[in-house]
Amino acid sequence: MSHASPSAELFEHFPARPGQKLKDGQYTVHRKLGSGVYSTTYLVSDPQAECDEFTNRYRAAKILTVEGTRTYHEGQSRELEFLKQIAACDDIDSLPVLEDHFEERGPEGTHLCLVTQLLSTDVSSFRRSAPNKALPAHTAKTILTQILEALAQLHALGIIHTDVKLDNILFNSVKGDNDVEDRLKTETVAVEGEVEIKGETYPVLRSQPIRHDFAWDASPFISEIMQFVLVDLGQAQRAGEQPTVDEFSAYALRAPELILRSDFGPKVDIWAVGCLAFELLVGRWLFAPEEGEDWTLEDDHLAKMMELTGERCSAAMLERASFRSKYFDEQGSLLRLELIPDHSIEAALTAYKIVPDMEIAGAASFIRACLRLDSSDRPSAEVLQIHPWLMGKVGDPPEQS
Template sequence: MSCSSSSGSEEDDEGFDSYRKGGYHAVRVADQFAGGRYIAQRKLGWGQFSTVWLAYDTHSSSYVALKIQKSAAEFVQAALHEINVLSSIGDGGPANSKCVVQLIEHFKHTGPNGQHLCMVLEFLGDSLLRLIKYNRYKGLPLNKVKEICKCILIGLDYLHRELGIIHTDLKPENILLFSTIDHSKDPCRSGLSPIIERPEGNINGGVTSLIEKRLKRRARRAVAKISLRDSLGGAGEAPKSARNIDGIDVRCKIVDFGNACWADKPLAEEIQTRQYRAPEVILKAGYSFSVDMWSFACIAFELATGDMLFTPKGGGQGFCEDEDHLALMMELLGKMPRKIAIAGAQSKDFFDRHGDLKRIRRLKFWPLDKLLIDRYKFSEKDAREFSEFLLPLFDFAPEKRPTAEQCLQHPWLNCLE
C-alpha cells in the first residue's frame, strides 16, 4: 500500500458494510473531485477512518494522494484535527526538507453517503512495513538502517522541538519512502498516461473486488512473530534470504497525524500501536515527546533484524498482554526501577509494592547486544555499537531518553559504512 497509512491496515480490506450513510465514499476510477481538479486513478489503501486514492492533479499535472474521510460526525472531527496538525506542520517552514508529509489542500465532497472531508497530500511511495516485507523479514543492511533512522529523527526533531507535536503512533506503516520500491508502480516513473475518462465497464470502483482481495489476503497472512520468551526455547527459524535492496532510495517521511497531539494538550490516555508502546503509556503515568523516541527505537531494531522487538501475548496463561509486555521489556532491559514501576495510575494492576510483577515471577534476561549476536548473527562490533545507540532510548525513565536532536549527533548514525 502506498501513501498515508491512515491508508491503514495492510492485512485486510475495508469491507462492504462500511459503504453506507456516515461511512466511506465509494470512488470509481476517473471520478472527479474539487470541481474537476483531481481525478481518481487507483486506490492506494484504507484505514479505519478513510480510504486513500492516487489522484491526478490537473492544475499542476502531478500525482497526489487523496484521503477521503468517512462522513459521520466523529470522523469529520477526526479529520479536522488532522488538518489542524498538518496545517501547523506546513506553517512551520518548508516541511519538505523536514521529512514530514505535506498537506496540499483540503475540501468537502458530497456523495450518497454524506459529506466527506478530503485531504490532498503529496504522493509518496511504499511504507517501511512494505520494505521490511519486500526484504523477506531479513534485516536491512546497517547503512540503509542508518539512512532511514536519520530521516525519521529529522522529522521527529522538527515535530518535537519546533512544533511541540507528539506523533503518538510511530510505526513502520506510518513512515513512507519518497518513491515506490517497484518503479513500475510509480505513476511518474512508469510513464503511464493519467486516466482522465472513465474506463469502460468500471461501475463499482472501490467496492468491486473486495471478496477476491479478502480471500487472497487471508491466504497470505503476515508471518507469526515469536516473542523473546518463546524464542529462548531455541525454536529454529527457516532461513530467510533477503532481496538486494542496494538500489532502493530509502529517504522517507513521517505520515498519518490522525492521532498526533500537542504536548501541552494530550488527547488520549491510551496511545501507540501495541508493539511500539512505551512503558509509561501501559502504566498510565503520563507521557511526552519521549514516547515517540521509544517507538523510534523499536522501529530501528525492526529495520535491522526484520523482527518486531516486543510481541506480547495475553490470555490463557493467567496474565494479560500488558503484563507480558512489561515482562518482555524487563527481560531485555533489566528490572524496572521500583519508583517508576509503582508511579502510574495502572501500576497496581501489574506490580506489587516491591516493584515486582504480580503474575510473571520468573524472568529470563537476554540483553540486547547478546540477542543481536545470538539470534541475529550480528558481529560483536555491530551489536555493541547498535546497542549503544538504542539502549538509552529504552530507558524506563522517560526524561532520561535522548531527544531526536541528541540522537542525530550520535556516532553510530554518523559513521556510514
C-alpha cells in the first residue's frame, strides 16, 4: 500500500531505511524492532565492535522523534541522564545498558539516538499468547522478581520509572550474533508501504522484534532461566524533585497519589507492580474505571481502589492532596459515588477461575502490600523482593517426605 498523505506522526519519527548508516557510518540499520509515541527502535550492527560469544555486533538503537528530542533538550525527558547514571553502576540488574548515544539529522529535524543491548519481545504480547491471556504463577513470579530488582536499583539511584507496564518489560534472550544473523536470513524485512517526506520517498517498516523461544506454558524449571529488562525511561523522574510533566503511566496502573496530586515518589512504581501482578495472573486489568453521567473516570477509579483494598484515604493523605476538593467532601467521603461493600483482592483473583487455589492467598497478600492507598504504607522494592509469595513460601504444596 502507498501512503499518499502521511500523518504528522510519520514526519515526527526518524524514517530509517535498511542499509542506512548512522553516526557517520559506524552503525548499519537492518530492520525496525518496535515503536512508541516518541521513538522508534531499530536493529543496528556495528561491524567494528569487538565480539565474543555473546551479542556485541548487533544492538538496539532507540531513535527519538523530533518532539521527543525537543523534550530532551528542554529538560522534560531525562532518559539519557538516567541511562548514563545506570551505566556507571558496577552491576546492572534487569535494566537497559547504554552503550552509545548521538544525534542524527532527519528530514524534519534532529533525533537523539540511544544505543543499548539488543533485547527480544515484550511481556504484554507474551501474556496475550496464552489462551486465557494469563501466565502461570511461577512465570509471573519470575517476571515480578526481576522487575523488583530493577526498581530497587532505580530507586536507590533516586530514579522513579513512572511507566512500569508489561509493554516496557522485554525478554533478555538474544543468544548471540549467530542467532541474530540466522533470523535475519530467514525473516525478510517487512515493508508496509512508503511515505513521501519533502519530495523524498521512505519505506514504512513493520515492527519485527527478535523473537525468543519461550512458550507461555513453560515449566517452572524453564521459567527460572527467563531474563527480563525494564526499559523506557522516557517518562522517568528524579525523586525529591518537581516532576517535569503532569501526567504519568498507563491510566489503569495509576496510583491514587497521581490522581490526587499528593505524595509523588518512588512508591508510584510499587502500585503499578501490584496491578501488573494481577494482570499477569488473571489476564485482565485490575482496574478498569468507567465514566458515568454523574461521575468522572477518576471518581470511579478512586472508588474501585477503596473497594478492592478495603482502605480509606487517611486524613493526613487527603490533607496533602492538591485535588482533594475535586473528589472528597470534608468527611473524607467521595463526592459522587457510594462504595460497594464486600469486594476483595481474593475475590477478584478467584472470580475468573484461572489462578490455582493454592496461589490465591499468597498472591493476594503480595498485591495488597503493593496497593496500600497511602504511599508511605507500601513496602520498598527491596523489601518486596523477599515477599513470601515470591520466595515460594506461600501457596506451595508441602514437601513430600
